[in-house]
Amino acid sequence: MFLTRLRTSFKGTSINEPKYKEISSKFNDFVDIFKDIYFKNGEKLKTILTDNQYNNLKERFNASYKIYTMRDRFTRNENYWYFMPGN
Numbered sequence: 001m002f003l004t005r006l007r008t009s010f011k012g013t014s015i016n017e018p019k020y021k022e023i024s025s026k027f028n029d030f031v032d033i034f035k036d037i038y039f040k041n042g043e044k045l046k047t048i049l050t051d052n053q054y055n056n057l058k059e060r061f062n063a064s065y066k067i068y069t070m071r072d073r074f075t076r077n078e079n080y081w082y083f084m085p086g087n
Contacts, residue, residue, distance in 0.1 A: 002029060009064065013056035015049065022048050037061060 003024040010020075026044055027033050036044045037058055046054055 002027075005030075010057055010060055013053060013060055015053050015057065019048055019053070033061070 003020060006020050006024055009030075015023075023033075023045070026048070027036070033045070036042055042054055042058070045057065049057065
């Protein structure tokens, strides 16, 4: 199911079938992809994709999800990241 969602979500990003399969084997879900892109600067994805494919995927991801930050009201130090399906 995750593999099918990858194909649908990133269609037109020049990612081919073997790379979709590799992504689906290295990531459990879109949250893992999100963490890799935003917390690890695409560390795992960049080992799978070309620079152009990575940039296309990240652009599509940004267009598909809205990213919000909220400061913890108790500690005032820690940021929490949320993503929600975009319009």
